[in-house]
Amino acid sequence: MSAMAGKRGMVFLVGAGPGDPNLITLRGVQCLALADLVLYDYLVNPQLLEHATAKAELVSLGHSHGGRGMTQEEVNARMIAAAHEGKTVVRLKSGDPNLFGRGAEELHELSAAGIPYEVVPGITAALAAASHAGISLTHREYASAVAFVTGHQRDDKAPHELDYNGLAIFPGTLVFYMGMTTARHWSKALLGGGRPGSTPVTIVRRATWPDQQVYRCTLETVADAIERKRLRPPAVIIVGEVAGVGNM
Numbered sequence: 001m002s003a004m005a006g007k008r009g010m011v012f013l014v015g016a017g018p019g020d021p022n023l024i025t026l027r028g029v030q031c032l033a034l035a036d037l038v039l040y041d042y043l044v045n046p047q048l049l050e051h052a053t054a055k056a057e058l059v060s061l062g063h064s065h066g067g068r069g070m071t072q073e074e075v076n077a078r079m080i081a082a083a084h085e086g087k088t089v090v091r092l093k094s095g096d097p098n099l100f101g102r103g104a105e106e107l108h109e110l111s112a113a114g115i116p117y118e119v120v121p122g123i124t125a126a127l128a129a130a131s132h133a134g135i136s137l138t139h140r141e142y143a144s145a146v147a148f149v150t151g152h153q154r155d156d157k158a159p160h161e162l163d164y165n166g167l168a169i170f171p172g173t174l175v176f177y178m179g180m181t182t183a184r185h186w187s188k189a190l191l192g193g194g195r196p197g198s199t200p201v202t203i204v205r206r207a208t209w210p211d212q213q214v215y216r217c218t219l220e221t222v223a224d225a226i227e228r229k230r231l232r233p234p235a236v237i238i239v240g241e242v243a244g245v246g247n248m
Contacts, residue, residue, distance in 0.1 A: 008083055008084060008086065008114070008115060008116065009036070009082060009083035009084070009085065009086045009087040009088055009089060009115070010083065010088050010089070010115075010116050010117065010118070011079050011083055011089045011090075011091060011110055011115055011116070011117040011118075012031040012034075012035075012088070012089065012090045012091065012117065012118050012119075012120055013091045013093065013097040013103055013106060013107070013117065013118070013119045013120065014027075014028045014031050014032070014090050014091065014092050014093065014097070014120040014122065015028065015093055015095060015096040015097050015101075015120060015121050015122015015123070015124075016028065016040070016041075016044045016045065016048055016092050016093060016094055016095070016122055017094075017095065017122045017123040017128070017208075018094070018095055018123055018124070018125045018128035018129070018207050018208045019043070019045055019094075019128075019206065019207060019208040019209040020045070020128075020208035020209070021045045021047040021048050023123050023128065023208060024048055024051075024122065025120060025121070025122065027120045028120050028122065029051045031090050031118075031120055032048065032049075032051035032052045032056075032090055032092070033051055033052065033053060034088050034090075035052050035053075035056045035088050035089065035090040036055070036056060036057065036082070036087035036088050036089070037056065037057045037059065037078075037082045037087055037088075037089045037090070038052050038056055038057070038058050038059065038089075038090045038092055039059050039061060039075060039078060039079065039089065039090070039091050039092065040058070040059070040060060040061065040092040041061055041092065041093055041094045042060060042061065042062060042069070043094035043234060044092050044093075044094050045209075048092065052090075059078070061075060072102060072105060072106075075091070075106070076105070076106060076109040076110075079091060079106065079109075079110065079115070080109065080110065080113045080115055083110075083113075083115045083116075084113075084115075091106065093122070094122075094125075094234075095122055095123070095124045095125050096121055096122040096123070096124040097119055097120070097121070097122065098119065098121075099124045099148065099177075100148075100150055100177050100178065103119065107119070124148075125177065125207055125234070125236045126146075126148055126175040126177070126236050126238075128207045128208050129175075129204035129207035129208075129235075129236045129238070130175075130204075130238060130242075132204065132207055132208055132212060132214075133202055133204050133207075133214045133238070135202060135238060135242055135243060135245070136242055136245075137173045137175065137238070137242060138172070138173070138242075139241075139242045139245060142173075142240065142241035142242050142245070143171075143172040143173045143240055143241065143242050144171065144172060145170070145171060145172030145173070146172050146173040146174075146175065147167065147170055147172065147173070147174050147175070148175050148177065149162070149167065149174055149175065149176050149177070149179070149186075150162075150176075150177050150178055150179075151176045151177060151178045151179025151180070151181075151182045151183070151186055151237075162186075162189075164186065164189035164190055164192070164193050165192075165193040165194075166193075167190060167193065167195075168189075168190045168191075168192075168193025168194045168195040169193065169194060169195075172240065173238065173239070173240035173241075173242050173243075174190075174238075174239040174240055175236055175237070175238050175239070176236065176237040176239065177236055178233065179235075179236075179237050180203075180226055180231060180232065180233045180235050180237070181233070183222050183223040183226050183237070184223035187219055187220070187222050187223050188223075190219060190239070191219060191220065195219060195239075196219070197218060197219055197220030198218055198219070198220070199218060199219040199239060199240065199241070199243075200216070200218060200239075200240065200241060200242075200243040200244030201216070201217050201218055201219055201221075201222045201237060201238065201239050201243055202214065202215070202216050202237070202238045202243040203215040203216075203217070203222070203225070203226070203231065203235055203236075203237050203238075204235060204236055204237075204238070205231060205232075205233075205234070205235035206234060206235070207235075207236065213231075215229065215231070216243070216244075219239060222237065222239075
């Protein structure tokens, strides 16, 4: 959805893709070239900022593990204030804006404030990680469906709100986002729901970046593998038979 309203500025929620600067969309590049203000996530490749003009203000929203980041409320306020000043704002998000990217919250606030906006999709980490690990998430021999699952829910949500029994019998591929630090919890829950311990698992860390790492294990060993190798985010974890037939 997009609209135009008087002299107010415009906000673009742009998906930056998974890391490789060549994987942003052409529309995303066009939006960056128009920006007066770019608010970007810490996972965004800094090379993408070169598409902005010299006059654009570039604001990092901080690193969740390194110093104070800007809160969601502060991000919303900054976007709205700049748009009210007639500025063109690009909210540059890693991956896709609306897949575990809190895009819905930002769109709600923009709509409530009467700010025109456009959402520019981006390549999400699951698709990029699978491709760069030689995995077909919907390999016709093994999976006719794929589910994207968050491994880290909001603090006010109880862990049992995810139906792990249902996920355990899901007839296809599971891809966990933000699941590194909670791997022991969700893997145990899937095993308890009947998913075989021998189910192949592939961990893809920093997908599409020059230092991408790929690790293969099983559902019963994934938590131990993460701890033993001291793997840290960002990573996606692919669970299912397709994870055992990759070519890389």
